[in-house]
Amino acid sequence: MARKKVQLQWIMNDTARRTTYKKRMKGLMKKVKELSILCGIEACAIVHSPYDPQPEVWPPPMETVRMIREFKCRPENDQSKKRLNQENYMRQRVAKAKDQLEKQQKKNRRIEMENLMYQCQAGEKGLQDMSIKDSSDLMWSIDDQLKAVGQKMEYFHHQAPQPGGAAAQAAVPVAQKTPLEVALESLENQMLMDVAPRGPDSLVTVGYPGSQDMMHPGPHGHYEDPSFWGPPFFT
Known part of the structure; x- marks a missing residue:
């Protein structure tokens, strides 16, 4: 079960405020000790409260006084480098x-x-x-x-792939066209290749001995050469 979030505001009840102080004080001193051990740094904490005549100090007072003196011996810029007030x-x-x-x-x-x-x-x-x-x-x-x-x-x-291979790419350099012209040309070429209907005379039935006849594109360009189709005969 998740712990209820505590509102950061003044606790009106004296007893609850004292109890909260003791719990948070122990946690603060523990965190300072863990920070010093885990990160290998010198850290100290001094807390004054109206509940105790003596302040809470970690580490022991002599060690804390030594750290404070060494800190005050540093240049003013180092002392106030990351200081943050209200x-x-x-x-x-x-x-x-x-x-x-x-x-x-x-x-x-x-x-x-x-x-x-x-x-x-x-x-x-x-x-x-x-x-x-x-x-x-x-x-x-x-x-x-x-x-x-x-x-x-x-x-x-x-x-997108260029229709016609390298020859089509070399025909007109892309740098000579605007992005809009290039995109429209590519879209038109793709649409023509995908959805353009083929007439009945653009297909040729090729018969293969001992197998089923197959339909191939009609004579165009190099398709006019019968050697392109190999040994089968045309019908």
Whole structure:
């Protein structure tokens, strides 16, 4: 069974607050000891509380005093290198919140411009009523969409097999065509190869002695040479 999450707030009941202090104090000292042993570093903890006249210290007081003296002998930059007080912590939180807000505003603006573009395409809105800021943002959104479409078309063009083999690729360099022309040409060639119907005169029945007749493409190019079909006879 999962333990209930404790709310980080002031405990009003004195008895419950004292009990929580004792439990958390033992856990804190244990963690400092484990950190020192596992990572091989010098660490100490000093906790003052209204419940005990003497502070809780780990390790023993003499060793703790030695660590503090060595720390104070270091340069000021080393002492305050990773120090974090309440003011610096709040500054970091505010800066992080501002950054998240700016990212969300940019995302919302991008969605707004996309919706505006679709409305203009559908004839629901006109360009004459737009402000200069909306017009510039809309132009940026359209350019971004076109760039993304061009990248996808170029990717699918390189992935798709080229009809006709190496000879067809060498006929016209891809660099001389725009991504749109290349994608349309590839799509048209593929559709012609896959779905173009064949006329009855484009097929030839080839008979093989002692076996079933087979249908093959009609004479075209090198198919006109009878030696291409081998010893069987034409019907």
